[in-house]
Amino acid sequence: VQSLRAQFGATGVFFAGDDVTDERGFDTLGQSDVGIKVGDAASKAQYRVADPQDLLGILERLLTERKRQIKLL
Numbered sequence: 013v014q015s016l017r018a019q020f021g022a023t024g025v026f027f028a029g030d031d032v033t034d035e036r037g038f039d040t041l042g043q044s045d046v047g048i049k050v051g052d053a054a055s056k057a058q059y060r061v062a063d064p065q066d067l068l069g070i071l072e073r074l075l076t077e078r079k080r081q082i083k084l085l
Contacts, residue, residue, distance in 0.1 A: 013025060013027060013037050013040040014040055024046070025041060027045065028047070029048075030049070030050035035056055047059065048060065048061060050062075050063065050064060050067050
């Protein structure tokens with residue numbers, strides 16, 4: 013996550029995962045980042061959704077908002 017942040021100059025990171033190995037990614041997130049755990053297992057993520065379909069809904073809402081912001085510029 014940190015390598016990609018540096019490579020792309022990201023000021024914020026959106027990270028979602030459903031596996032115990034994703035916890036390492038959640039550990040690297042900072043205050044301006046968003047971490048979403050998919051499923052009900054224990055996690056360090058800030059937010060949680062029940063299943064991949066719920067995550068898809070969030071991504072669709074983010075895309076809609078991003079398109080709206082671009083039109084305002």
